Amino acid sequence: MALEDFRADAMRCTRCAYCKWIPFDLMKSARFAKGCPSMEAGKFHSYSAGGRLVTALSLMDGRSTVTERVKDSVFKCTLCGQCDVSCKICRYDMEPLEAMRELRATLVKDGHTLPQLEPVIKSLRNEFNMVKKPAERRGDWASELKVKNLTTEKAEYVFHAGCRYSFDGDLAHITRAWVAVLQKAGIDFGILGKREKCCAGRAYDMGYRDEFDAESQHVLKAWKKAGVKTVITPCAECFQTFSRKYTAKSGSDIKVVHTVQFVKELIDAGKLKLTRPVHLRVTYHDPCHLGRQGEPYIPWNGKEKKIFGQAVCYEPPKPKYNGAFGVYEPPRNILKSIPGVEFVEMERSRESSWCCGAGGGSHEAYPEFSQATANERLEEAQSTGADAIVSACGWCERNFIDSANSRGRKIKVLDIVELVSQAL
Amino acid sequence: MSKQVPRDAYRAIEDIVGPDNVSDDPALLDSYSFQWLAELVRPNRSHYMPRPWAVVLPGSTEEVAAVTKVCNKYDIKVKPISTGWYHWAAPMKDDEPTVQFDLRRMDRILEIDEKNMYAVVEPYVICAQLQAEVMKRGLNLNIIGAGCSTSIVASACAYFGGGPSSYYMGNNSDNLLGQEWVTPAGDIIRTGSLSSGCGWFCGEGPGPSPRGVTRGGLGSRGGLGTYTKCAIKLSPWQGPPVLEPKGPPPGYRLPIPDNFRVYTIGAPDWDAWANCYYQIYDNGIGYIFHRQFNLAGADLAPAMWLTYIDPNKTLNDVETLAKDSEIKKITEEARISFQFVMQGNSIDDIQLQDKILDEILRQTGCYKVKRFCEPDMAEFTNMYMQRLGHKHCNFIWVGGYMGSWMQPGTPDFVKNYVPVAIDGFYRDQKGHKLVECGGDAMMGCGSTIGGGGFFGLEQFVSYDPNDNDSIDACVKHMEDAITDTTANGIPPGKELLYLQIGWTDEKIWDAFAKMPQQFVLNFQRKIKEAFDPNSLGDRNYPWLPEGYAQRSKAAGSSSQQKREPKRKLASK
Numbered sequence: 001m002a003l004e005d006f007r008a009d010a011m012r013c014t015r016c017a018y019c020k021w022i023p024f025d026l027m028k029s030a031r032f033a034k035g036c037p038s039m040e041a042g043k044f045h046s047y048s049a050g051g052r053l054v055t056a057l058s059l060m061d062g063r064s065t066v067t068e069r070v071k072d073s074v075f076k077c078t079l080c081g082q083c084d085v086s087c088k089i090c091r092y093d094m095e096p097l098e099a100m101r102e103l104r105a106t107l108v109k110d111g112h113t114l115p116q117l118e119p120v121i122k123s124l125r126n127e128f129n130m131v132k133k134p135a136e137r138r139g140d141w142a143s144e145l146k147v148k149n150l151t152t153e154k155a156e157y158v159f160h161a162g163c164r165y166s167f168d169g170d171l172a173h174i175t176r177a178w179v180a181v182l183q184k185a186g187i188d189f190g191i192l193g194k195r196e197k198c199c200a201g202r203a204y205d206m207g208y209r210d211e212f213d214a215e216s217q218h219v220l221k222a223w224k225k226a227g228v229k230t231v232i233t234p235c236a237e238c239f240q241t242f243s244r245k246y247t248a249k250s251g252s253d254i255k256v257v258h259t260v261q262f263v264k265e266l267i268d269a270g271k272l273k274l275t276r277p278v279h280l281r282v283t284y285h286d287p288c289h290l291g292r293q294g295e296p297y298i299p300w301n302g303k304e305k306k307i308f309g310q311a312v313c314y315e316p317p318k319p320k321y322n323g324a325f326g327v328y329e330p331p332r333n334i335l336k337s338i339p340g341v342e343f344v345e346m347e348r349s350r351e352s353s354w355c356c357g358a359g360g361g362s363h364e365a366y367p368e369f370s371q372a373t374a375n376e377r378l379e380e381a382q383s384t385g386a387d388a389i390v391s392a393c394g395w396c397e398r399n400f401i402d403s404a405n406s407r408g409r410k411i412k413v414l415d416i417v418e419l420v421s422q423a424l
Numbered sequence: 425m426s427k428q429v430p431r432d433a434y435r436a437i438e439d440i441v442g443p444d445n446v447s448d449d450p451a452l453l454d455s456y457s458f459q460w461l462a463e464l465v466r467p468n469r470s471h472y473m474p475r476p477w478a479v480v481l482p483g484s485t486e487e488v489a490a491v492t493k494v495c496n497k498y499d500i501k502v503k504p505i506s507t508g509w510y511h512w513a514a515p516m517k518d519d520e521p522t523v524q525f526d527l528r529r530m531d532r533i534l535e536i537d538e539k540n541m542y543a544v545v546e547p548y549v550i551c552a553q554l555q556a557e558v559m560k561r562g563l564n565l566n567i568i569g570a571g572c573s574t575s576i577v578a579s580a581c582a583y584f585g586g587g588p589s590s591y592y593m594g595n596n597s598d599n600l601l602g603q604e605w606v607t608p609a610g611d612i613i614r615t616g617s618l619s620s621g622c623g624w625f626c627g628e629g630p631g632p633s634p635r636g637v638t639r640g641g642l643g644s645r646g647g648l649g650t651y652t653k654c655a656i657k658l659s660p661w662q663g664p665p666v667l668e669p670k671g672p673p674p675g676y677r678l679p680i681p682d683n684f685r686v687y688t689i690g691a692p693d694w695d696a697w698a699n700c701y702y703q704i705y706d707n708g709i710g711y712i713f714h715r716q717f718n719l720a721g722a723d724l725a726p727a728m729w730l731t732y733i734d735p736n737k738t739l740n741d742v743e744t745l746a747k748d749s750e751i752k753k754i755t756e757e758a759r760i761s762f763q764f765v766m767q768g769n770s771i772d773d774i775q776l777q778d779k780i781l782d783e784i785l786r787q788t789g790c791y792k793v794k795r796f797c798e799p800d801m802a803e804f805t806n807m808y809m810q811r812l813g814h815k816h817c818n819f820i821w822v823g824g825y826m827g828s829w830m831q832p833g834t835p836d837f838v839k840n841y842v843p844v845a846i847d848g849f850y851r852d853q854k855g856h857k858l859v860e861c862g863g864d865a866m867m868g869c870g871s872t873i874g875g876g877g878f879f880g881l882e883q884f885v886s887y888d889p890n891d892n893d894s895i896d897a898c899v900k901h902m903e904d905a906i907t908d909t910t911a912n913g914i915p916p917g918k919e920l921l922y923l924q925i926g927w928t929d930e931k932i933w934d935a936f937a938k939m940p941q942q943f944v945l946n947f948q949r950k951i952k953e954a955f956d957p958n959s960l961g962d963r964n965y966p967w968l969p970e971g972y973a974q975r976s977k978a979a980g981s982s983s984q985q986k987r988e989p990k991r992k993l994a995s996k
Contacts, residue, residue, distance in 0.1 A: 011471060011890040012823025014460045016816045017507050017573055021552070024572050024813025025669045025676040030533055030553035043445070043481055043528060044452055045508065051455040057471075064450035073452065089674045090816035092739045093823060307743045308724065309853065309860040310888045311821040317740040324672035324735045351673060
């Protein structure tokens with residue numbers, strides 16, 4: 001795709017501003033009605049999905065040029081996709097999230113990059129991770145665990161920890177806990193250790209397509225060499241990248257499951273029994289990449305056609321990604337099956353979830369914006385009276401922990417596996 | 425932009441609102457000049473209205489007033505928007521430097537007075553937000569026809585304010601109580617009871633009541649300063665304190681409480697439809713009255729909505745479904761239909777309303793459209809009508825919609841223009857450049873003005889904004905609609921209002937000069953002179969230059985006979 005391919009989307013945008021809000025039907029209060037972190041930070045219309053479509057159009061038509069303000073409005077966004085869900089409440093012919101990704105890629109291609117992102121991309125190129133750590137230390141989290149290394153051994157599944165869980169010392173206990181849970185269920189799995197590489201999904205979202213292409217080939221080759229057929233990952237971003245972006249780009253047929261899906265199946269199959277009570281009131285944060293962006297990928301290569309004179313549809317019918325079929329139930333069902341856990345929903349949940357603030361390069365490029373977005377989510381979590389906010393993505397958890405610590409919040413930030421481990 | 429504004433003006437505004445809250449970046453400005461309907465009136469079918477000189481995000485009434493005073497000093501126009509929609513929300517002329525106020529930082533609900541049933545809000549509070557809050561207190565507000573994404577201040581202070589629930593709750597132009605107004609001169613005026621220090625409870629006093637000055641029937645649409653707060657009247661709500669819809673998007677379903685009923689009512693002909701409306705109104709039953717689903721066109725509406733509520737389907741499925749024999753039957757059954765929601769104060773009350781409705785249906789020959797009253801569609805209808813969160817399905821076919829007709833009046837008046845509108849729309853669809861959804865894509869709300877039954881139907885013309893031929897066809901339809909109305913002695917509808925945005929001042933004044941009741945426009949000129957001495961507002965607040973009508977009449981008398989009166993408006 002090229003930016004020009006989204007011209008029709010821009011021309012057909014009606015400036016309705018649905019993209020700034022959660023779906024209106026789901027609003028339960030004025031306080032938690034807004035849906036777009038970028039708009040909250042940038043405030044001008046150009047920070048919304050609709051505004052970015054116009055920016056793209058304006059640049060394509062030579063009405064304006066790329067300025068610092070334009071770069072700010074294009075990159076100060078978590079690409080959480082809430083706008084995409086809300087837009088598609090009334091439209092079948094718009095792809096605002098993909099258009100925003102393409103706008104970024106165009107800017108990067110033309111040399112309009114953010115200096116804040118350069119060290120991260122350099123780390124990806126040289127160390128194969130997005131957290132600026134030495135590649136050699138990638139497998140350190142598992143050094144004391146008895147887990148197969150698939151560079152030398154064979155297993156049915158590969159456990160892909162991802163950059164955040166691999167290198168973030170504060171989250172290492174989560175990575176280890178997943179391994180322990182899988183081992184307890186008797187799953188035959190292994191890891192790639194220091195040979196594991198970044199999925200590069202964040203690079204893709206930052207607009208760095210060449211880097212994504214290169215890194216994804218590394219990953220796919222490593223899996224092929226290890227004979228991998230199924231990938232299990234606890235990282236929502238890796239999950240979405242493997243299952244959607246890799247399949248779209250390379251036609252990868254490797255099965256990808258998130259740990260919450262896998263563990264839910266193990267519970268259903270009786271291989272894991274959650275019997276010990278955990279007395280906690282918890283709420284669940286849907287990671288964007290597992291929830292609304294976690295819908296199954298459906299290959300499509302079609303074109304627009306008109307019916308009834310001018311109505312737009314597609315030949316063949318285009319898959320509809322509107323957040324309807326994201327991974328919402330497995331984590332909730334796991335939490336509800338833990339004795340003693342009192343589960344409460346936040347007002348903005350499932351497809352209308354407020355973003356954690358870490359995505360789309362915001363964590364790296366705009367830490368203040370990223371933290372403010374996380375803080376807003378913690379505020380919402382606290383409003384439910386929950387003792388803990390539970391999630392299933394290392395990036396979300398990192399952002400929440402930092403935000404909670406900096407503001408002295410008492411709410412706990414947990415990964416779902418921490419509760420599962422306690423209940424086993 | 426021909427006129428240069430000194431940089432000092434920008435710096436003065438920066439000093440007031442802070443550098444983060446003002447911008448003149450070209451791409452950012454374009455995101456404001458790009459507006460719905462622009463392509464219908466702008467040269468070369470451009471989607472851009474004139475670019476603002478700067479966009480300003482004020483955080484308070486005082487900041488609005490201070491920036492407005494700077495604009496007076498440097499001869500810069502002001503154009504406020506709240507949620508910002510319509511081509512007339514943008515600056516109107518290319519050669520007039522304009523500050524676009526984007527009021528999104530003023531987004532607080534200031535007060536909900538449960539006992540006296542009103543709320544006080546800032547301009548960026550949208551209907552959905554306030555509804556969510558007041559429902560917790562057993563109250564509701566009229567959400568305008570454009571939907572719950574709209575600003576309450578905008579609809580109450582600056583536009584018409586009618587909607588599906590106006591039938592029960594009144595138009596927001598009626599529901600406006602006190603308001604706070606920054607005039608184009610930069611003065612802050614508080615109207616009605618507010619100005620006397622008695623609070624927000626009444627728009628008409630005690631204290632001066634310039635409400636009629638600022639808004640009139642249609643409102644000033646950003647052409648006469650900035651409204652920074654208003655109080656809006658609330659109405660009873662007997663439903664749950666929080667709406668809890670079910671199911672995946674887009675067709676969320678809202679369970680129907682025992683004291684509510686949600687129906688789609690069909691009529692065998694337009695006479696029966698009008699009689700049904702009168703009887704419903706006269707009997708005082710019902711809560712929401714709207715011809716909603718017909719926006720998709722009477723030929724396609726059932727196929728479209730039954731597709732829409734299935735999360736797995738897309739518009740491709742409409743094409744298939746429309747050919748289904750069962751759907752064709754439903755299409756005929758629902759051809760002349762409307763959505764009707766009843767709210768009971770008790771179970772006994774709703775049962776009584778049900779009995780009355782059944783009797784009305786028996787007497788008028790109207791009926792409940794069975795498929796649309798089944799749980800899936802009824803619950804979807806309930807969600808749609810209670811929150812009005814799907815209103816931009818107006819654009820569902822292809823992203824372009826323009827509403828023609830919509831002349832308001834009694835149901836008898838409306839039923840008489842409907843056949844003309846239908847015939848005209850069928851004719852204009854034959855070129856295949858508009859969505860061919862049937863001649864009747866007329867949508868509109870039952871409403872009340874001054875306590876009487878009232879209606880208006882708007883023809884939903886869907887065109888492709890990405891196709892100049894389709895845009896041309898829409899403009900042609902607008903001109904044809906004006907011709908049709910003129911030929912049939914019917915006042916022009918919304919299409920004229922839309923087209924006039926592209927006219928020159930002189931062309932508009934020529935039209936005004938031939939209108940009846942010019943005293944209104946002359947009076948409004950005096951209002952403008954009093955409150956907008958430097959003419960910072962634009963012509964969305966209509967007025968007529970002194971002596972213009974007389975001069976126009978004298979100049980036109982000799983050429984009058986050469987013109988064809990019936991074609992005159994259309995040719996413009």
